[in-house]
Amino acid sequence: MKQRPTHKYVSVVNGATVTQILDDKNRLVSATSVKQDGDRTIIEHFDSKWRQTGSEIVTVNGNQTRTEHYNKKWKLEGVDIVTVTGNKTVTEHFDSDLDFQWAKAEFDYGQYDYVQLYNYKWQIAADYTINEVNHDVSGLHVNWAAVAAGVAHGFDLI
Secondary structure, rough: OOOOEEEEEEEOOOEEEEEEEEOOOOOOEEEEEEEOOOOOEEEEEOOOOOOOOEEEEEEEEEOEEEEEOOOOOOOOEEEEEEEEOOEEEEEEEEOOOOOOOEEEEEEEOOOOOEEEEEEOOOEEEEEEEEEEEOOOOOEEEEEHHHHHHHHHHHOOOO
């Protein structure tokens, strides 16, 4: 029978905040450890047997946040850099070789957000407007040539 998470238990162990997700019989379903290391935050994820399943290292520098994603053996899987300037948030994604893969620009206009998706050549692959209240998407435009070029390069529409 699959374990169903019902509650969580938070503790501090060796300077790390550990959040355990437990089932109705207090058995571990999953856990996350968060520890500050200078200007970096190290986040580690564990399964029900305390085996590490992945991790992130997050570094904040002014209006920019860099998140390095690692697999269970601490092999780099990718990097996301998020930059916030005024009402614009730009997310850039890089692969494990630190090659640029895609980007997303989000413009916050209150109830509506305007979103642009870019391929690895910074060509707009798609853009649309989303209503933050009812989450309706409207005005979707797709540049199929940019999508095709990106897909050939390993681009994945977010």
